[in-house]
Amino acid sequence: xxxxxxxxxxxxxxxxxxxxxxxxxxxxxxxxxxxxxxxxxxxxxxxxxxxxxxxxxxxxxxxxxxxxxxxxxxxxxxxxxxxxxxxxxxxxxxxxxxxxxxxxxxxxxxxxxxxxxxxxxxxxxxxxxxxxxxxxxxxxxxxxxxxxxxxxxxxxxxxxxxxxxxxxxxxxxxxxxxxxxxxxxxxxxxxxxxxxxxxxxxxxxxxxxxxxxxxxxxxxxxxxxxxxxxxxxxxxxxxxxxxxxxxxxxxxxxxxxxxxxxxxxxxxxxxxxxxxxxxxxxxxxxxxxxxxxxxxxxxxxxxxxxxxxxxxxxxxxxxxxxxxxxxxxxxxxxxxxxxxxxxxxxxxxxxxxxxxxxxxxxxxxxxxxxxxxxxxxxxxxxxxxxxxxxxxxxxxxxxxxxxxxxxxxxxxxxxxxxxxxxxxxxxxxxxxxxxxxxxxxxxxxxxxxxxxxxxxxxxxxxxxxxxxxxxxxxxxxxxxxxxxxxxxxxxxxxxxxxxxxxxxxxxxxxxxxxxxxxxxxxxxxxxxxxxxxxxxxxxxxxxxxxxxxxxxxxxxxxxxxxxxxxxxxxxxxxxxxxxxxxxxxxxxxxxxxxxxxxxxxxxxxxxxxxxxxx
Numbered sequence: 001x002x003x004x005x006x007x008x009x010x011x012x013x014x015x016x017x018x019x020x021x022x023x024x025x026x027x028x029x030x031x032x033x034x035x036x037x038x039x040x041x042x043x044x045x046x047x048x049x050x051x052x053x054x055x056x057x058x059x060x061x062x063x064x065x066x067x068x069x070x071x072x073x074x075x076x077x078x079x080x081x082x083x084x085x086x087x088x089x090x091x092x093x094x095x096x097x098x099x100x101x102x103x104x105x106x107x108x109x110x111x112x113x114x115x116x117x118x119x120x121x122x123x124x125x126x127x128x129x130x131x132x133x134x135x136x137x138x139x140x141x142x143x144x145x146x147x148x149x150x151x152x153x154x155x156x157x158x159x160x161x162x163x164x165x166x167x168x169x170x171x172x173x174x175x176x177x178x179x180x181x182x183x184x185x186x187x188x189x190x191x192x193x194x195x196x197x198x199x200x201x202x203x204x205x206x207x208x209x210x211x212x213x214x215x216x217x218x219x220x221x222x223x224x225x226x227x228x229x230x231x232x233x234x235x236x237x238x239x240x241x242x243x244x245x246x247x248x249x250x251x252x253x254x255x256x257x258x259x260x261x262x263x264x265x266x267x268x269x270x271x272x273x274x275x276x277x278x279x280x281x282x283x284x285x286x287x288x289x290x291x292x293x294x295x296x297x298x299x300x301x302x303x304x305x306x307x308x309x310x311x312x313x314x315x316x317x318x319x320x321x322x323x324x325x326x327x328x329x330x331x332x333x334x335x336x337x338x339x340x341x342x343x344x345x346x347x348x349x350x351x352x353x354x355x356x357x358x359x360x361x362x363x364x365x366x367x368x369x370x371x372x373x374x375x376x377x378x379x380x381x382x383x384x385x386x387x388x389x390x391x392x393x394x395x396x397x398x399x400x401x402x403x404x405x406x407x408x409x410x411x412x413x414x415x416x417x418x419x420x421x422x423x424x425x426x427x428x429x430x431x432x433x434x435x436x437x438x439x440x441x442x443x444x445x446x447x448x449x450x451x452x453x454x455x456x457x458x459x460x461x462x463x464x465x466x467x468x469x470x471x472x473x474x475x476x477x478x479x480x481x482x483x484x485x486x487x488x489x490x491x492x493x494x495x496x497x498x499x500x501x502x503x504x505x506x507x508x509x510x511x512x513x514x515x516x517x518x519x520x521x522x523x524x525x526x527x528x529x530x531x532x533x534x535x536x537x538x539x540x541x542x543x544x545x546x547x548x549x550x551x552x553x554x555x556x557x558x559x560x561x562x563x564x565x566x567x568x569x570x571x572x573x574x575x576x577x578x579x580x581x582x583x584x585x586x587x588x589x590x591x592x593x594x595x596x597x598x599x600x601x602x603x604x605x606x607x608x609x610x611x612x613x614x
Contacts, residue, residue: 004143004145004321005143005144005145005320005321005322006321006322006323006379006380006381006382006383007081007082007131007132007142007143007321007322007380007385008052008082008132008141008142008143009050009051009052009082009085009086010050010051010052010141010142010143010145010146011048011049011050014045014048014049014050015041015042015043015045015049016041016042016141016146017039017040017041017042017140017141017146017148018040018041018042018148018149018205019039019040019148019149019150019151020037020038020039020040020138020140020148020149020150020151021037021038021040021150021151021152022035022036022037022038022138022150022151022152022153023035023036023152023153023155024152024153024154024155025155026125026154026155026156026157026215028111028123028125028157030104031104031109031111032101032102032103032104033101033102033109033137034101035099035100035101035102035138036097036098036099036100037097037098037100037138037139037140038064038095038096038097038098039051039095039096039097039098039139039140040094040095041093041094041095043094044092044093044094045090045092045093045094046090046091046092046093047089047090048087048088048089048090049087049088049090050085050086050087050141051085051086051087051088051139051140051141052082052083052085052086052132052135052139052140052141052142052143053074053083053084053085053086053100053135053136053139054078054082054083054084054106054107054133054135054136055083055102055103055105055106055107055136056084056086056100056101056102056103056135056136056138056139057100057101057102057103058072058074058086058098058099058100058139059099059100059101060098060099061088061096061097061098061099062096062097062099063093063096063097064095064096064097070088070089070090070093070096071088071089072086072087072088072089073086073087074086074087075087080384081132081382081383081384082132083135083136086139098138098139100138100139102136102137103136105600106133106136106137106600107133107136107600107601107604108127108128108129108133108134108136108137108600109125109126109127109136109137109600110125110126110128110275110599110600111123111124111125112124112125112216112273112275116273116275116597117216117217117232117234117273118231118232118234118235118237118273119217119232119233119234119235120234121217121234122159122160122216122217123160123216124214124215124216124217124232124273125214125215125216126212126213126214126215126216126272126273126276126288127211127212127213127214128212128276128277128278128281128288128599128601129208129209129210129211129212130209130210130281131209131322131325131385131386132209132322132385133209133601134208134209134211135208137211138211140208141208142208142209143207143208143321144207144208144209144318144319144320144321144322144428145207145320145321145428146207146208146428147205147206147207147318147426147427147428148205148206148207148208149202149203149204149205149206150166150201150202150211151166151199151200151201151202152164152166152199152200152201152202152213153197153198153199154197154198154199154200154213154215155174155195155196155197156195156196156197156198156215157194157195157196158194158195158196159194159217160215160216160217160218161198161215161216161217161218162198162200162213162214162215162218163213163214163218163230163268163270163286164198164200164212164213164214164285164286165202165206165210165211165212165213165283165284165285165286166200166201166202166284166285166286167200167201167202167203167265167266167285168198168199168200169199169200169201170198170199171196171197171198171199172196172197172199173196173197174195174196174197176197200213202284202285204263204264204284204426205426206284206315207318207428210282210283210284210315211283212281212283212286212288214270214272214288216232217232217233217234218230218231218232218233218270219231219232219233219238220238220268221238221239221241221242223242223245223246223248223249224248224249224252224267225249226249226252226265226266226267227245227248227249227252227266227267227268227269228266228268228269229241229242229245229268229269229270229271230268230269230270230271230286231270231271231272231291232273237271237291237294238271240294240296241269241271241289241291241294243296244293244294244295244296244298244300244301245269245300245301245304246298247298247301247343248267248269248301248304248308250343251301251304251305251308251339251343252267252308254339254342254343255308255309255311255312255335255339257342258335258338258339258342258414258417259309259312259313259335259417259418259421260312260418260421260422262311263311263316263425264284264285264311264315265285266285266286267285267287267308267311268285268286268287269286269287269289269304270286270287270288270289271289271290271291271294272288272289272290272291273291274290274291274292274560274561274562274563274597275562275597275598275599275602276288276289276290276291276562276563276599277562277563277564277598277599277601277602277605278290278563278564278565279292279293279303279306279563279565280293280303280304280306280307281307282306282307282310282311282314282315282332284311284315287304287307287308289303289304289307290561290563292532292561292563292566295498295530295531296530297497297498299497299498299499299531302336302340302344302348302352305336305339305340305343306332306333306336308336308339309331309332309333309335309336309339310328310332312335312421313327313328313331313332313335313421314328314329314331314332316421316424316425316426317331317420317421317424317425317427317428317429318427318428318429319428319429319430320428320429320430321380321430322378322380322385323377323378323379323380323430324377324429324430324431325378325385325393326376326377326392326393326394326396326397326400326431327397327429327430327431327434328393329393329394329397330376330393330394330395330396330397330398330400330401331397331401332394333356333394333395333397333398334397334398334401334402335417336352337349337352337353337398340352346469347469347470347471348499350467350468350469350471350472351469351471351472351475351499351500351503352499353398353467353472354466354467354472354475354476354503355499355502355503355506356391356394356395356398357395357466357467358503358506358507359391359395359506360391360392360395360396360399360460361460362391363390363391363392363395364459364460366390367390367392371458371459372458373388373390373392374392374396374458374459374460375392375455375456375457375458376392376393376396376397376400376431376454376455376456377431377455377456384604386601386604386605387604387605387608389564389605396460396464399460399461399464399465400454400455401413402465403449403454403461403463403464403465404438404442404445404449406465407445407448407449408442408445412442416438416441416442419441420434420437420441423437424437431455435451435455438451439451449463450463471500472503475500475503475504475507476503476507478492478504479503479504479505479507479508480507482508482509482512482516482520483508483509485516487519487520487523488504490523493524498529498531498533498534499533501524501526501529501531501534501537502531502533502534502537505526505534505537505538505541506537508541510540510541510544511544511545512541512544512545513545514542514545514546514547514549516545517538517541517542517545517547517550518547518549520538521538521550526538527539527542527550527553532557532561532563532566535553535557536557536565536566536569536570539553539554539557539570539573540569540570540573542554543570543573543574543583544573546583548582551583551586554570554574554586555586555590557570558570558571558590558591558594559590559593559594559597562597562598562599562602563602564601564602564605567598567602567605567606568605568606568609571587571591571606571609571610572609572613574586574587575587575609575610575613575614576613584614587610588610588614591606591610
C-alpha cells in the first residue's frame with residue numbers, strides 16, 4: 001500500500017474517484033442516514049480499491065449494471081484517526097454502488113432535537129466534514145488530494161427544507177423518479193407520505209471536506225444579486241443576519257477585483273444553531289456560519305470576508321494534505337485582510353492583523369512542548385488534525401505572504417496572486433509546488449527571503465512583522481498602561497467597537513488582580529458584551545485572576561455556544577495549572593451538562609483538553 005495522505009487509506013496506485021451520486025434518507029428519530037453511494041472512477045480498475053469510512057455500516061457493494069455483488073472487507077479494528085478501511089475487490093469496474101447506513105455517532109453530523117433549535121418545535125441536522133469527517137457520511141477517498149463532482153438526493157420530512165454546498169435543482173415528491181441518480185436505499189421507506197426529496201448537483205470538482213448540507217425549518221432573505229442569507233425561520237436571527245451581512249456583494253466584487261472571477265455562481269450564507277463548532281466553513285455556494293458572528297455592527301462580516309476569500313484560496317486551490325494546511329488558511333487570511341482593507345479601510349485591517357499577531361504569539365506558547373506544529377509545512381503522521389488545529393497556518397501563513405509582498409511590492413504581488421490562482425485552479429497542491437512556482441515567477445526571491453526557514457522552521461521568523469498603525473499603537477499603549485494601574489478613560493474608548501476591545505484585552509497581562517478585573521468591568525460592562533470575542537477574552541482574564549464573581553457567566557457562555565474558538569480557551573483556563581480544584585470541578589460539571597449540545601468535533605477537543613490537564 002502506498003498512501004498519499006497520512007489521514008487516509010487512499011492508495012496512490014489506485015484510480016481516483018471522479019464523481020459520486022448519493023441518495024440519502026434522513027431518519028431523524030434514529031439519528032441515522034440510510035443511503036446509497038454510486039462512485040465513478042477515473043478509469044476501470046481490477047484488484048483492490050481502498051476507501052475511507054468511519055462509523056458506517058456497509059450492507060452491500062454492487063455492480064451498478066448487473067446488481068451482482070462485489071466482494072468487500074471492512075477492517076475489524078477502527079483506527080482512532082482514520083476510521084475503518086473499506087477494501088473492494090474490483091474486476092474491470094469503472095463504478096460501483098455502496099449500500100450503507102451512518103451511525104448516530106457520526107463525527108460529521110450533529111442531529112439537534114427540537115429543544116436544541118431556535119424554533120423549539122422541529123429537529124435540525126447539519127454536517128461539518130473538515131478535515132477528515134466526510135468518511136462518516138459516505139464511503140470515499142477522504143483526502144483533499146482527490147477532487148470529485150457529485151449529485152445528491154436528500155429525502156427529508158416535508159416540514160423541513162435542505163440547503164447544500166451545490167446547486168439546488170428541484171424539490172419534489174419521493175415518488176417522482178430521477179433516472180440519473182442511484183436507486184433509493186433499500187433500508188429506507190423512500191416513498192413514505194410526509195416526505196420530500198431535494199435534489200442538488202455540484203458540477204465543479206471539490207475535495208470531500210467541502211461536502212455539506214443542513215436540514216431544518218429554514219427561511220431566507222435576499223441580500224444581493226447572488227447572495228441569500230438562510231437561518232431558522234423562527235426567532236430574530238434571520239433578520240439580524242440579513243442586516244449584518246448586507247454588504248456581502250461589495251466584498252464579492254472586491255474579491256473579484258483582487259483575485260479574478262468568482263467561479264461558484266452563488267455565494268449564499270447559512271447561519272447555524274449555536275452548536276456549530278467553527279466561526280465559519282467555506283463550503284462552496286453555501287457558507288456555514290456561527291450565530292456568534294452577528295454582532296450588530298457589521299464587524300461580523302469579517303468572518304464572511306474570510307469564507308469568501310476561500311472561494312479562491314482553498315476551494316479553487318486546495319492543500320494536497322493537511323500537512324500543507326497553511327496553503328488554504330494562510331492565503332485566505334491574507335486575501336481576507338485585503339478585502340477588509342478595500343471595504344472597511346486600513347485601520348480595520350490593521351486591527352485584524354494585530355489581533356492575529358497576538359494570537360500567533362500565544363500559539364507559540366501553546367506548542368512550546370511540540371514545536372513541530374509551529375511550522376507551516378508539518379508532519380501529521382499519526383496525529384488527529386482536530387487536535388493540532390490552531391492559528392499557526394492562518395497567521396504564520398499570512399505573515400509569510402505579507403513578507404513576500406513587502407519584498408516585491410504590492411502591485412507585483414497582486415499580479416503573482418492572480419497568476420497563481422489561474423494556474424492551479426481546481427487542483428490540489430503541496431508546499432513544494434508553491435515554492436517552485438514562487439521561485440519561477442519571482443527570480444531570486446530565495447536570496448532575499450529564507451523560504452526554508454519560513455516553511456519548515458519552527459517558531460516565528462525574525463523578519464515577521466508586527467503591524468504599525470496609529471490605532472493599533474494607541475490600543476497596545478493603553479494596555480501597557482493598565483499594567484501600571486491605569487484604566488482607559490471613557491473619552492479614549494468612546495468610538496471603540498468589538499475589535500478594539502478584543503485587541504486591548506488580548507494585550508493585557510494574564511496575571512492581573514481580581515480587583516482590577518472588577519473595576520474594568522464596572523466601567524465598561526465587558527462581561528455583558530454581545531460580542532463573544534470581547535466577552536471570552538474578558539472571562540479568560542477573570543479565570544486567571546480567580547475572580548469567581550464571573551464563574552456564573554463562564555458557565556452560561558460554555559452552555560450557550562459551541563464554537564471551539566471560545567470553548568478551547570475557557571475550558572483550558574479552568575483546568576490548566578495548579579491550585580484550581582474548584583475550577584476543575586466546575587469545568588467537568590459544565591461539560592457533562594453541555595456535552596450533548598456540542599458538535600462531536602468540539603466534544604473531542606474538550607475531552608483532549610481534559611486528558612492533558614486533569
